[in-house]
Amino acid sequence: xxxxxxxxxxxxxxxxAFDFTNGFHDTANAMATSxxxxxxxxxxxxxxxxxxxxxxxxxxTEVARTISGGIVNDALVTPGMIFAGLVGAIVxxxxxxxxxxxxxxxxxxxxxxxxxxxxxxxxHGVDFDQVVEKILIPAVVxxxxxxxxxxxxxxxxxxxxxxxxxxxxxxxFRAGQIASASLVSLAHGTNDAQKxxxxxxxxxxxxxxxxxxxxxxxxxxxxxxxxxxxxTYIGGWRIIRTMGKGLVDIExxxxxxxxxxxxxxxxxxxxxxxxxxTTQVCSGGILGAGVGRRLAEVRWxxxxxxxxxxxxxxxxxxxxxxxxxxxxxxxxTLGTVLIALAAVVVAGVxxxxxxxxxxxxxxxxxxxxxxxxxxxSARAGV
Numbered sequence: 346x347x348x349x350x351x352x353x354x355x356x357x358x359x360x361x362a363f364d365f366t367n368g369f370h371d372t373a374n375a376m377a378t379s380x381x382x383x384x385x386x387x388x389x390x391x392x393x394x395x396x397x398x399x400x401x402x403x404x405x406t407e408v409a410r411t412i413s414g415g416i417v418n419d420a421l422v423t424p425g426m427i428f429a430g431l432v433g434a435i436v437x438x439x440x441x442x443x444x445x446x447x448x449x450x451x452x453x454x455x456x457x458x459x460x461x462x463x464x465x466x467x468x469h470g471v472d473f474d475q476v477v478e479k480i481l482i483p484a485v486v487x488x489x490x491x492x493x494x495x496x497x498x499x500x501x502x503x504x505x506x507x508x509x510x511x512x513x514x515x516x517x518f519r520a521g522q523i524a525s526a527s528l529v530s531l532a533h534g535t536n537d538a539q540k541x542x543x544x545x546x547x548x549x550x551x552x553x554x555x556x557x558x559x560x561x562x563x564x565x566x567x568x569x570x571x572x573x574x575x576x577t578y579i580g581g582w583r584i585i586r587t588m589g590k591g592l593v594d595i596e597x598x599x600x601x602x603x604x605x606x607x608x609x610x611x612x613x614x615x616x617x618x619x620x621x622x623t624t625q626v627c628s629g630g631i632l633g634a635g636v637g638r639r640l641a642e643v644r645w646x647x648x649x650x651x652x653x654x655x656x657x658x659x660x661x662x663x664x665x666x667x668x669x670x671x672x673x674x675x676x677x678t679l680g681t682v683l684i685a686l687a688a689v690v691v692a693g694v695x696x697x698x699x700x701x702x703x704x705x706x707x708x709x710x711x712x713x714x715x716x717x718x719x720x721x722s723a724r725a726g727v
Contacts, residue, residue, distance in 0.1 A: 352424035364541040368576020375529035378600035381589030384522035387706035395578035401534020402570030421466040433457030433666030449622035460663030461670035488629025498602035499637025518597035525604035532611035593635030603630035
């Protein structure tokens with residue numbers, strides 16, 4: 346096996362590993378509010394979300410095309426750079442998962458790729474106009490739009506049902522949440538699964554296996570969809586707890602409003618090819634739903650920690666990607682193997698640390714534990 350073939354194989358394996366972490370990192374986006382309100386049992390929620398993520402992967406490929414031929418110059422990118430970028434994204438995903446922070450898997454991937462390509466191909470390897478247009482502007486606008494939509498929907502939901510019995514309202518909106526949470530999962534598949542498709546397609550283009558500008562082959566769509574679905578089913582319980590109980594004491598009308606608003610924003614952006622962060626959209630929806638209910642308690646300290654994580658995600662992942670690229674580009678096969686081993690060691694350490702304070706389907710709705718977790722994250726400086 347020559348060096349290029351080896352690197353392409355490493356990229357495909359690492360991309361699917363990232364897709365898996367993306368799945369359990371972002372399960373909360375679709376199901377945190379439904380689990381928090383009791384609309385769905387935790388295990389049932391993640392199973393539904395996993396299946397619909399797989400279905401969503403086949404709905405559209407516009408986001409995949411943005412990544413494979415948009416933010417970086419595919420004529421200058423090598424498989425080694427892509428591998429290094431993926432390592433940066435995976436490490437950041439695992440760190441924020443350990444801390445229970447719903448940071449953006451999307452921005453971790455973009456940051457890792459940008460850092461790796463910048464080191465490996467120079468500044469001209471990154472199309473910063475596309476970065477601003479397709480990543481940074483949607484990152485600012487999308488959570489605001491989702492938040493405002495959820496705020497309005499929450500206000501009208503309580504306004505329309507103010508004379509109805511509270512138990513009847515709660516029961517009705519819980520039923521509605523099953524549909525709205527399912528739609529978020531479907532939308533998540535149309536957006537996030539495509540990012541891995543785009544990365545694998547970029548690697549295949551860079552080695553000449555696909556023509557420039559080609560879309561993802563069917564086998565790439567299927568494997569990416571299966572990987573993110575499997576990760577989703579594992580359940581990122583630490584982040585589900587933060588989004589379900591750490592931001593707002595959420596009720597079923599708010600959960601329905603937040604999920605519906607998030608779905609509309611994600612699906613619209615996916616069709617336009619904007620590779621936005623579903624985490625930021627859904628978090629914005631939850632905060633908007635909190636503000637929309639009178640006398641609701643919104644934990645702005647937790648929201649501030651999340652915003653800080655969002656700000657540092659892209660540069661932090663870029664820094665790891667850049668370091669990894671230096672080793673891969675200059676170290677050849679040996680450098681690639683060493684970086685892969687280092688990433689496995691880091692992942693193992695993080696998993697072991699997570700077992701000191703396990704979060705699972707049985708204790709995910711422990712609100713007090715969520716407050717302790719976010720306080721610990723603040724002390725850690727993230």
